[in-house]
Amino acid sequence: MMPKIEKKPGLLYDPSNLLMNPHLACLLQRAPALAPCINDIEQVYEILRGSLASGGKLLICGNGGSGADAEHWAGELLKGFGQKRPICGKQLEQLGAELAKELQGALPVIPLTGFLGLHTAWQNDCNPDHIYAQLTLGLGRPGDTLIGISTSGNSKNVALALETAQKLGLRTVALTGAGGGRAAQLAQASIRVPSCETYLIQEYHLPIYHTLCLMLEQEFFPA
Numbered sequence: 109m110m111p112k113i114e115k116k117p118g119l120l121y122d123p124s125n126l127l128m129n130p131h132l133a134c135l136l137q138r139a140p141a142l143a144p145c146i147n148d149i150e151q152v153y154e155i156l157r158g159s160l161a162s163g164g165k166l167l168i169c170g171n172g173g174s175g176a177d178a179e180h181w182a183g184e185l186l187k188g189f190g191q192k193r194p195i196c197g198k199q200l201e202q203l204g205a206e207l208a209k210e211l212q213g214a215l216p217v218i219p220l221t222g223f224l225g226l227h228t229a230w231q232n233d234c235n236p237d238h239i240y241a242q243l244t245l246g247l248g249r250p251g252d253t254l255i256g257i258s259t260s261g262n263s264k265n266v267a268l269a270l271e272t273a274q275k276l277g278l279r280t281v282a283l284t285g286a287g288g289g290r291a292a293q294l295a296q297a298s299i300r301v302p303s304c305e306t307y308l309i310q311e312y313h314l315p316i317y318h319t320l321c322l323m324l325e326q327e328f329f330p331a
Contacts, residue, residue: 129153131322139315141302149316151297153323155279159253160328165216167248167278169240169269170257173310174283175221177257177317182219184321187212193329213329218247220269240269250277258282259309261289261300270294283316285309 132150136143156166166185168178187193193213200208220243230239244254254273256266261284271294273280282288282295285304292298301312 129323131319131326135315135319139312142312142316145299145301145316148297148299149319152281152299153320155253155281155297156255156320156324157327159251159279160215160324162251164249164251164253164279165218166253166255167218167220167244167273168255168257169220169243169266171263171265173306174257174259174263174266174313177310177313178219178221178255180314181255181317181321182217184318185215185217185324187214188329189318189325190322191325191329191331193325215324215328220244220247237264238268240265241272244269244272244278245276248273248276248278251279253279253281255281255283256291256295257284257313258289258291259285259306261285261287261291263291267291267294283313 170178195208195211220240256270258266267290270280280295282291282298284292284300288300303309
């Protein structure tokens with residue numbers, strides 16, 4: 109079982125804080141209501157960065173609008189987002205210049221919302237609540253990170269996936285509303301945005317994961 113991540117003390121938004129990542133500072137200029145979440149966003153970034161730096165991957169799941177966010181988030185990491193990601197180094201040697209010039213640097217991330225054949229077969233044959241848990245079992249490996257998005261924090265399939273990931277030695281992250289729910293209890297680190305209204309929670313989630321994408325892109329594809 110992976111341990112809970114302890115919160116860093118005292119690093120709340122301060123325009124004079126030169127240690128703050130500029131993407132976080134920009135986020136908080138656009139959405140100052142997220143200031144209480146800044147430590148949690150930083151901790152989630154460190155978890156994601158740690159997985160990717162060690163050769164792991166990210167798995168993302170959610171339902172409805174949160175499922176769309178899982179697909180959206182994955183798409184931003186699998187190609188250039190805020191900047192170009194030219195192929196270079198060993199990959200350039202492997203691919204050759206002609207093929208490499210048509211491709212972009214990518215970070216390994218799988219939205220568990222896909223797999224239409226498995227989803228429909230599972231719903232027909234098995235307990236639908238366990239679909240994301242099954243995908244986590246099949247695709248997840250120690251060192252990977254599972255991200256569960258749930259506005260209430262109590263989506264059964266997301267919570268069961270987080271529980272499965274925890275027991276298999278994956279890192280775990282939850283994005284929820286203010287209540288946190290079961291997902292926040294299960295995750296190593298959670299970002300609980302300051303709202304209990306579904307549409308407002310989703311509106312807060314989008315700039316948070318965009319900011320995390322920018323931070324990861326800056327880390328792994330420096331300009």
